[in-house]
Amino acid sequence: NAGVTQTPKFQVLKTGQSMTLQCAQDMNHEYMSWYRQDPGMGLRLIHYSVGAGITDQGEVPNGYNVSRSTTEDFPLRLLSAAPSQTSVYFCASSDGPRGTEAFFGQGTRLTVV
Amino acid sequence: AQSVTQLGSHVSVSEGALVLLRCNYSSSVPPYLFWYVQYPNQGLQLLLKYTTGATLVKGINGFEAEFKKSETSFHLTKPSAHMSDAAEYFCAVSEGGSNYKLTFGKGTLLTVNP
Numbered sequence: 001n002a003g004v005t006q007t008p009k010f011q012v013l014k015t016g017q018s019m020t021l022q023c024a025q026d027m028n029h030e031y032m033s034w035y036r037q038d039p040g041m042g043l044r045l046i047h048y049s050v051g052a053g054i055t056d057q058g059e060v061p062n063g064y065n066v067s068r069s070t071t072e073d074f075p076l077r078l079l080s081a082a083p084s085q086t087s088v089y090f091c092a093s094s095d096g097p098r099g100t101e102a103f104f105g106q107g108t109r110l111t112v113v
Numbered sequence: 114a115q116s117v118t119q120l121g122s123h124v125s126v127s128e129g130a131l132v133l134l135r136c137n138y139s140s141s142v143p144p145y146l147f148w149y150v151q152y153p154n155q156g157l158q159l160l161l162k163y164t165t166g167a168t169l170v171k172g173i174n175g176f177e178a179e180f181k182k183s184e185t186s187f188h189l190t191k192p193s194a195h196m197s198d199a200a201e202y203f204c205a206v207s208e209g210g211s212n213y214k215l216t217f218g219k220g221t222l223l224t225v226n227p
Contacts, residue, residue, distance in 0.1 A: 045214055
């Protein structure tokens with residue numbers, strides 16, 4: 001049971017570099033989302049998708065891009081990394097709208113220096 | 114917009130004592146409410162959820178929560194704390210409409226002392 005798989009688990013970037021955080025789920029879920037977790041802030045929604053080809057912004061989308069070409073994959077792209085993007089990133093998936101359990105990946109710890 | 118307030122960023126209890134983690138929400142539509150647990154260096158795991166029906170919801174590991182509409186609360190309880198309950202706990206509300214978005218509280222770190 002793989003569930004939601006995130007890669008890499010750890011990453012250090014220099015300011016201005018770009019990178020893609022990978023997220024894949026094997027549960028055929030339509031709904032996928034990205035959150036960032038910062039101390040004392042809880043989890044904040046970055047972007048989400050309700051199906052292949054459909055994405056939308058969450059609470060803190062600036063500096064991030066997403067695309068959803070397949071049901072399984074939902075990568076998060078940092079275009080030009082900044083120290084303010086140092087955080088732990090979580091991908092989640094769900095098979096339904098509100099009221100359905102979200103399944104989370106193990107997280108990617110990103111440090112931007 | 115939906116919002117969640119968790120009272121107390123850190124709660125410390127003795128092993129065997131009652132666990133009470135507080136959560137209040139605001140919502141313009143009937144809320145769907147969740148409690149998630151996060152163990153160190155792991156992702157979030159669902160403890161329990163309230164959608165409709167019975168207001169007292171039982172979850173995994175002996176936890177339960179009661180939805181009180183009049184108080185806009187969804188507090189999490191466990192009668193007897195165990196060392197393995199030490200973790201961070203997040204209350205969340207699901208936003209309205211057909212899209213699935215969760216709004217989280219800031220979390221409560223539970224410490225269990227021997």
